[in-house]
Amino acid sequence: MRALTQDSYGLDALAVRDVPEPLPAKGQVLVRVNAAGVNPYDWHFAAGQPMIARPMMGGLGGPRPQVRGADLSGVVAAVGPGVTAFAPGDEVFGFGAAGTFAERAVANATRIAHRPVDLTHIEAAALPMAAVTALQFLRAAGLTAGQRVMITGAGGGIGHFAVQIAAAWGAHVTGVCSTRNVAMVRELGASDVIDYTREDVTAGEPRFDVVFTNAGRYPLRALGRVVVPGGLVLTNDGSKAGLFGSMPDLLAAPLVSRFRPYRAMSVSASENAEDLAALARMVDGGVLLPIVSATYPLDRAVEAIRQVAGAGHARGKLVVTLS
Numbered sequence: 123m124r125a126l127t128q129d130s131y132g133l134d135a136l137a138v139r140d141v142p143e144p145l146p147a148k149g150q151v152l153v154r155v156n157a158a159g160v161n162p163y164d165w166h167f168a169a170g171q172p173m174i175a176r177p178m179m180g181g182l183g184g185p186r187p188q189v190r191g192a193d194l195s196g197v198v199a200a201v202g203p204g205v206t207a208f209a210p211g212d213e214v215f216g217f218g219a220a221g222t223f224a225e226r227a228v229a230n231a232t233r234i235a236h237r238p239v240d241l242t243h244i245e246a247a248a249l250p251m252a253a254v255t256a257l258q259f260l261r262a263a264g265l266t267a268g269q270r271v272m273i274t275g276a277g278g279g280i281g282h283f284a285v286q287i288a289a290a291w292g293a294h295v296t297g298v299c300s301t302r303n304v305a306m307v308r309e310l311g312a313s314d315v316i317d318y319t320r321e322d323v324t325a326g327e328p329r330f331d332v333v334f335t336n337a338g339r340y341p342l343r344a345l346g347r348v349v350v351p352g353g354l355v356l357t358n359d360g361s362k363a364g365l366f367g368s369m370p371d372l373l374a375a376p377l378v379s380r381f382r383p384y385r386a387m388s389v390s391a392s393e394n395a396e397d398l399a400a401l402a403r404m405v406d407g408g409v410l411l412p413i414v415s416a417t418y419p420l421d422r423a424v425e426a427i428r429q430v431a432g433a434g435h436a437r438g439k440l441v442v443t444l445s
């Protein structure tokens with residue numbers, strides 16, 4: 123089968139090659155992939171960024187698995203031993219276990235769910251990592267109706283889902299994005315929008331109960347200025363490259379905030395079927411819709427990864443199509 127693979131770090135090492143079709147192990151399914159969402163995660167692994175994380179990406183020589191891609195939407199082709207929740211022919215979306223920019227991919231049955239009926243494979247493939255991350259951050263914040271939340275990167279993958287989820291929960295949402303995304307972010311449910319190319323996001327009175335920062339590389343201290351005493355900064359901007367990348371910012375935030383009048387925390391998103399199903403219910407209920415701004419055939423998947431590298435400017439989600 124054809125897959126986007128690499129045997130060493132660097133986007134130039136990526137190429138579409140013929141590789142053996144994976145076999146579903148115990149608890150796994152084999153999925154015929156129709157579409158696969160693109161995430162900064164794919165850039166982190168492809169480029170080996172930040173470099174300090176390479177041992178956790180598979181080693182110093184190159185990333186493992188060699189096939190890129192984490193999200194998928196497709197049709198179950200076979201099930202491994204012990205799988206009872208899915209059968210061949212089921213339409214599923216979720217997280218692959220060993221790369222999804224491929225014609226076939228294996229996935230743990232505990233990390234996929236049935237595809238929302240109203241979504242195409244391309245739309246469903248946009249959901250897993252970005253929407254699960256948005257959901258888990260906002261849940262960890264304990265966001266409630268009536269609270270004021272500011273979301274940076276509101277026009278991007280996680281941000282555009284976070285705006286919709288927060289608005290569905292009754293929060294007052296302020297989205298931060300560039301000029302071209304202002305109208306879209308407002309349509310997604312933001313009551314206010316800050317165009318960061320024209321206004322200083324960190325200026326003004328403390329007024330937000332929660333700030334969820336996905337982009338912009340804003341210093342914690344600057345974001346803290348617009349958070350009310352006792353409020354919360356959710357740090358999720360992993361866009362820096364280099365030896366340590368954004369890791370010091372993410373790890374230090376909870377410690378530093380002990381000495382400040384607000385709290386700060388990050389969340390490492392967990393891949394699970396329950397949250398995928400919760401998102402599918404939100405889609406079915408009409409409160410969540412993925413925006414896919416561009417699709418790329420497998421041969422051009424590297425272009426999509428370049429779009430989400432570092433401080434990228436992808437609009438909504440980019441999706442690789444396999445069939």
Ligand SMILES: NC(=O)c1ccc[n+]([C@@H]2O[C@H](COP(=O)([O-])OP(=O)(O)OC[C@H]3O[C@@H](n4cnc5c(N)ncnc54)[C@H](OP(=O)(O)O)[C@@H]3O)[C@@H](O)[C@H]2O)c1
Nearest residue numbers: 275277278279280299300337338359360361390391435436
């Ligand atoms: N904690 C976790 O488990 C977890 C999981 C997944 C991802 N992440 C991290 O989450 C971050 C966001 O991921 P994503 O999928 O949403 O990325 P994305 O789809 O690439 O979106 C990034 C957005 O950032 C905006 N942006 C770029 N420069 C900006 C600036 N100076 N100020 C404000 N916004 C700016 C861009 O919008 P404009 O075009 O409007 O500028 C773009 O839409 C990444 O750094 C990733 O590493 C963490």
